[in-house]
Amino acid sequence: MMNNQMQYEARPLVRAEDLVAQIMWRDPVVLPPKFRINEAIERVRQVGLPNEKMNHCYVVDEDCTLLGQLSLRELLLTRGGKRVEDVMERPFVTLQPSDDQELAAQMMQEYDLLELPVVDEHNRLVGVVTADDAMEVLQEEATEDMERMAAMVPSERPYLESPVRRIFLDRIPWLLLLMLSAAFTGGIIAHFEDALAAQVALTAFIPMLMDTGGNCGSQSSVTVIRGLSLGQVGFSDWLRVLWKETRISALCAAALAAVNFLRLLVMSHVGMGIALTVSLTLAVTVITSDLIGSALPIIAKRLGFDPAVMASPLITTVVDATSLLTYFWLASWLLGL
Known part of the structure; x- marks a missing residue:
């Protein structure tokens, strides 16, 4: 047996x-x-x-x-x-x-x-x-995981039968936590305020970098969470998962960075330095976001938490901070800010 x-x-x-x-x-x-x-x-x-x-x-x-x-x-x-x-x-x-x-x-x-x-x-x-x-x-x-991935406390009652106060109490703790964690991202931007003042054009690309990083992290986390829930992936497979996601993210990073570099030179009319800075940041962001998105659910499972808790909201917060730090570090190095 x-x-x-x-x-x-x-x-x-x-x-x-x-x-x-x-x-x-x-x-x-x-x-x-x-x-x-x-x-x-x-x-x-x-x-x-x-x-x-x-x-x-x-x-x-x-x-x-x-x-x-x-x-x-x-x-x-x-x-x-x-x-x-x-x-x-x-x-x-x-x-x-x-x-x-x-x-x-x-x-x-x-x-x-x-x-x-x-x-x-x-x-x-x-x-x-x-x-x-x-x-x-x-x-x-599946319902519980979707609610947790949306930063909500799972509800056991149908939506139309749930009191407004109950739904409010389910949502507000996560919203408060994410709002406070977003203050860290704002602190990074404030710290590099002088660099942004010297190159105002850099500001326009921050939403694109943060959104792309969040999307990449969410894609890899959903894939790994599904594998964990079906028993296809365990903690002992963490090295294989990271190695596979490294190769996948490297291919995605190369494709996105190349297209973005050409787009900036042809359509945005920015200098070579800014185009290179944004494109390199995009590549690094895609790879790190993918690895963070695949690693956090496995770590959560190992620690006894539901992997879905580590999905979109938390991953996006971590990825935003990482992409901004990378962006301003590369800008300071390549543009001499």
Whole structure:
């Protein structure tokens, strides 16, 4: 039986309402291994299925230890004289009640399963999670991640049913935090006020550099967050992720910087020095933003936080400061400010 943790990393801190125990069905159809198929069919007729979406019976011994599983289709197509133990399948993956619901959804998606048995620490069957339950979990997680990526506290109530005061309290903490962090960006601009006064043209390109950096960081963070949520990326893969994003961002940086350099010379009629400064800053900003956007979610996951919290708002704030520092440092060096 496969160890679940070999393939997936559950969140270190799992709320009680997010446990598999909260969504599992506790009365699956169980069969003794010595039952013949016709006896098993009669048992199913007698007890019925606790959920219409279930399509498996589970084979257990006298202590309720899970031995195997048998689909209803296989049950109906097998000759009635055979024993259940001769046709059952061994479950190659199971859940425990203390596992994260998101882990159940990931495993079902990875192995294309419609059900997963839930066992205790002694491998005794205690319940079953169905694909419908797992899909509801994925929908809730996707909604929660989108709200966190937009710097909002996740709401468990429909939008039109949520009081205005509740929505205000959900949004205002993040808005205050981001407003205060933006003051750091303003401090950088104020520090280089003399450089801007000497080359006023530099001011016009600040929004473009900050927006491009934020967009690059958001793209890489969304990709990595998706990989983390699907179990495709773990903390042990951080070096591979950074190396891959370095190559991707280098290609993006070269393309954007080249196009921007030609645009400035042809359309903006600025000098060679300013065009080179802006284009080099753009290249550095794209690479650093991409790496920051891919690294922060992995670090958050390692520390036990939801990676979505490290998405657009926080990444944009960090990237803005980095791009401005790079911009003014290169301007001071190349333009002699």
